Amino acid sequence: MAAIELDGxxxxxxxxxAVDGLDLEVEEGEIFGFLGPNGAGKSTxxxxxxxxxxxxxxxxxxxxxxxxxxxxxxxxxxxxxxxxFHVYDRLTGRQHLQFVVDSKGLGTESDIDEVMxxxxxxxxxDRKAGGYSKGMRQRLVxxxxxxxxxxLLILDEPSTGLDPNGARQMREIIRAENDRGTTVFFxxxxxxxxxxxxxxxxxxNRGRLVAVDxxxxxxxxxxxxxxxxxxxxxxxxxxxxxxxxIRNRIYVTSATLEGDRLEVxxxxxxxxxxxxxxxxxRGVEIRDFSIDESSxxxxxxxxxxxKQEVPQ
Ligand SMILES: Nc1ncnc2c1ncn2[C@@H]1O[C@H](COP(=O)(O)OP(=O)(O)OP(=O)(O)O)[C@@H](O)[C@H]1O
Numbered sequence: 001m002a003a004i005e006l007d008g009x010x011x012x013x014x015x016x017x018a019v020d021g022l023d024l025e026v027e028e029g030e031i032f033g034f035l036g037p038n039g040a041g042k043s044t045x046x047x048x049x050x051x052x053x054x055x056x057x058x059x060x061x062x063x064x065x066x067x068x069x070x071x072x073x074x075x076x077x078x079x080x081x082x083x084x085f086h087v088y089d090r091l092t093g094r095q096h097l098q099f100v101v102d103s104k105g106l107g108t109e110s111d112i113d114e115v116m117x118x119x120x121x122x123x124x125x126d127r128k129a130g131g132y133s134k135g136m137r138q139r140l141v142x143x144x145x146x147x148x149x150x151x152l153l154i155l156d157e158p159s160t161g162l163d164p165n166g167a168r169q170m171r172e173i174i175r176a177e178n179d180r181g182t183t184v185f186f187x188x189x190x191x192x193x194x195x196x197x198x199x200x201x202x203x204x205n206r207g208r209l210v211a212v213d214x215x216x217x218x219x220x221x222x223x224x225x226x227x228x229x230x231x232x233x234x235x236x237x238x239x240x241x242x243x244x245x246i247r248n249r250i251y252v253t254s255a256t257l258e259g260d261r262l263e264v265x266x267x268x269x270x271x272x273x274x275x276x277x278x279x280x281x282r283g284v285e286i287r288d289f290s291i292d293e294s295s296x297x298x299x300x301x302x303x304x305x306x307k308q309e310v311p312q
Pocket of ligand 1: 016017018037040041043
């Protein structure tokens, strides 16, 4: 059974089609990244999953339950870290969690200590949340989401505002929860974060799904996959700049020279060796070179910006 299934999901706000016919399946046990530029429709989709917003057409199923018809039962089985959350300054961390136990019937009192351990705020359990740092607040809200061991975690931008250590800890917590069998669906603008932990990602743009795959799979589908940065001898720069020999090679998408550094981008079928050989044949002295596989950030740009002409 899919943890999340969207079927022709659309949401219109007046003239704006915020979500436009989304079809998507998130498998149980996955860590799934939900990406898209500002205004792409991520929060609207998540709000539909949580039944904060009703779709204009199509359906959303969460853990086999209709997100609208069975929203209460869905709520019992998922944990949510909302985009804009706030904590109650005058309540301690423990009181926040006690509130969840009392009001929502999720978890037990003995779970409170355990869950605070899991997100590393046990030491601050009895301090007022008003004195928590931003990262601690975020972990407290995550702890609230984890109470009752949900089958699915829906996290809207979980790393926003966290320093690199905080972001790493968030990653470790997400992985640990996933190891316990929890499916994780999260939206993020922080590509390294997504690249580091996601099994698969979906990219949406203007409300439509433009890609869904593993990150390696996405690499395989895009045109430019490798950048070769070659340091050449300054005296040879003119020869390198006369990059006809490079540019005319098939599978080379661009070749630019800045100072002593020649940057050549290749499609997935391109041969790095052929580029180096072509330079060598022209007598260009190669001092050093490095190879960069395209990052998720590059892939994201490729899927969500209008295609640029490759300079020739
Ligand atoms: N309540 C609303 N009323 C009118 N338009 C809305 C409403 N909520 C969202 N929209 C519009 O729907 C589109 C999608 O917005 P949404 O918040 O889902 O995007 P997002 O991908 O979450 O963006 P961000 O990354 O900036 O949070 C935007 O054009 C937005 O202006």
